[in-house]
Amino acid sequence: MLAPNINAAAATSEDDVIAHRRTLWRWHFYAGLFVMPLLIVLAVTGTIYCFQPQIEPLLYRDRMVVADTHGERLSTDVLLAKAAASEPRGAVPTLAQIETDRTRSAEFVFRLPSGESESVYVNPYDGAVLGTLSVEHRLMKQVRELHRALLLDKTGALVMELAGCWTLVMIGTGIALWWPDRTIRRNGGVWLPRLALKGRAWWRDLHAVGGIWLAIGALFFVLSGLPWSGSWGKEFKALATSASLGYPKGAWGEAHVHSTAPGASAKAGDEHAMHGMQMKMDDLPLHQTPWAVGATTVPDSAGASASNPRIPIDDVIAIAAKNGVPDDYGIALPATPTGVYTVSYFPADPRAERTLHIDQYSGRVLSDIGYASYGRVAQWISYGTSLHMGRYFGLANQIVCAAISLGLTTLAITGFVMWMKRRPARTLGAPARPVKRPPMRAWRSALTLLGMIFPLMGATMLAVWCLDRLAFGTRRAAA
Template sequence: MHAPQSTLAEPDSDVIAERRTLWRWHFYAGLFVMPLLIVLAITGTLYCFQPQIEPMLYRDRMIVADTRAPRFSQDALLAKAIAAEPRDAVATLAQIETDPTRSAEFVFRLPSGESESVYVNPYDGAVLGTLSVEHRLMRQIRNLHRGLMLGKTGELLMELAGCWTLVMIGTGVALWWPWGSAGRRAAGVWLPRLSLNGRAWWRDLHAVGGVWLAIGALFFVLSGLPWSNSWGKQFKALATSASLGYPKGAWGEAHVHSTAPGKASPEGGEHAMHGMAMKMDDLPLHQTPWAVGATVVPDSAGHAAASRVPLDDVVALAAKHGIADDYGIALPSSPTGVYTVSYFPADPQAERTLHVDQYTGRVLSDISYQSYGAIAQVISYGTSLHMGRYFGMANQIICSAISLGLAALSVTGFVMWLKRRPTRTLGAPSRPAKRPPMRAWRGGLALVGVVFPLMGATMLAVWCLDRLAFGRRSGAQARA
């Protein structure tokens, strides 16, 4: 009789040990991710509504009355903006808008190295005011979202937060999983039991809310990581080498109509930037599609003695290529520079990048969505959905609901921790006396560590710290 009893008890002890181990990893992941997730959620929600927020904040500069009068040409508006800026300021960007109630925006690089937007009334040419590009509210929110405004260190922290969120999601769903007959009941599984009290109420709210938000959180992580400064760049290079990412260059590809690039200017022209070719990500554009960020900007074939093509001709050329509204034109800033038209619309399939010779008006490079590799096409859709752009206001509301829901989960997790944490201790769940096999989980974490090396290094560090901090205690428990 004893042997059968032991055989039946063994699976139960394995399950308990496995759930205890999952709880520990969920705790460690949450402890690190929780404060950063709140920052990501709040800043992400605000940035999602940038199209509505900025015109309200800067209405005196961005919004004009629709007088139905003839509009000034882009070149005339640019001349008005140049006249309003210091003599040594350099015009770097023209933002093209056809909305009759929006002002014309031109960006200048100032002698200090910072950039400034100048807003001009398109109907009477009046300069409405200026706005710092680096210090405007939405740029600050974006910098918080991407790197806590701490430079490379902050960007790595946010990248790690995304990776550890994957661990938090996986372990959280596993802990929630309704074993046995509990799966047939909605209360406590699909709906929180609001009749509970104390920590049990918070636990139900946390677990049920977490499982409803798990898919959205997973999507946010996977669609956001390709934009990270460390792993994202490596992933982009890998996708390109496998012909699945962005075009390998603005020339030499069958699907890209272009000419071979000229050499960088010896004076440090458009291309020469720290000894490397100028990339799309280096241009002063407000937004650049992920798929073309690392492509090299070609050189104009003409020479400084030739006259520059008017900006209005570039606008007309963009219209012929199907680019009509809400796009940026990076202006040439050297004798070898080009006009770069960057169209980053809500519909990824309409994305377009044109490089135009500043002297001849010839299109040197034309990169469309169809030029992208399979991975880049998927990421383009993910980016549009992630930013709440793809299907308008509904997309913004859904993204905001998921983001704020994740922030609420962080709060409920924090409250649960406070309610169970002993005084003056970390309050981590105790390690099980028995080590469960968990081969699938170990393999999954190892795979995550390989795909995300920085994540793998921190997982190893947490595992070592865990063994050193709790190893003796666990051994005593096992002997007991």
């Protein structure tokens, strides 16, 4: 009498498992369909940009590399004057890139009358101008913008942000689909693909096993990249700051940073600027700015007058060295009579990150923000950024990042092949919905939480759910 009930219970349990997997597969399919092409773009551009330190000197060797004559270098101000003399009338110097490597040229950035910026390279030994490069159109800048925004400005930035968020769904559902039952454990295909298989099964094993090996790396790339995104990243900065976990607030008396309030004349002459209209670090023409200080306010110099000359750049370099900033950093040059020299040091080790604002007339350090001044979240993000960019432990870090990126490209390709092999002609080929809707409360709660943390993604998840029902109605597959 009990056997039928036992069999019915077993069948119900099996139906639940099948319905559960079909639902996960459906979400994995939709996430992959959107993420797949963007993941290839992210992986390829990320790999290229990771090797920027090696690629650019090879591409632009005639401008970036010089012969070490073992002679004295000309002063930085003399080199800047040589660079300025080669630029068109109206060009304004905005940045001096400081590097002590004796085989590298001196680099200065100018804002041209057209509004674009241009790097000028000068031989530091004889002052010869070696050539120029467009800041906006140089290869690595284009690769970076393609990586962050598909070269589509704000629209592209939102698309890439969504790609990162949907990758989280793809990772979560992929791990759940891979999770082995007893049959899979006995037959293999868990940690190593079964290469003896043929056809779509071979591709599935390659995709599933490869995905589980790359899951942690993919998750790290997403979580370390999202704080830099255009929409959610800015909101996250604001939230982290309000909770005292992000970057220093940057206003005098509000942040635990070594800083000096500007003189009374600057306060009186620029009171409007002190009420929220001042320039932020992200507005400065620096090649790289630490995440933690991107939205901090740039202070003003005091004592601006025609009789008060600006201190030489070499003095700024000496002040930076005295304050522990040794090499390979940018100095944003003052753009106005009340502007400051801003030293931005963005090294491989985030613990050494420094931002100095220096009065252009007195040489006084108005603000000194270092890693110890960051909130806990900002410190984590600094480490994540360094690892994400392949900087933290040198060439080995670059190789690991490249391996993960290229592995993710392989996953996208294998997923595409699997889709093409199972997709009927002239149809989308989405996995059919199961007859029985499984409760899956944990998954629904997780997706809801994800949608709350990333509102833009939450809106797209709702849109996908609605479109799925409009396009496919209530058709369900037999369990």
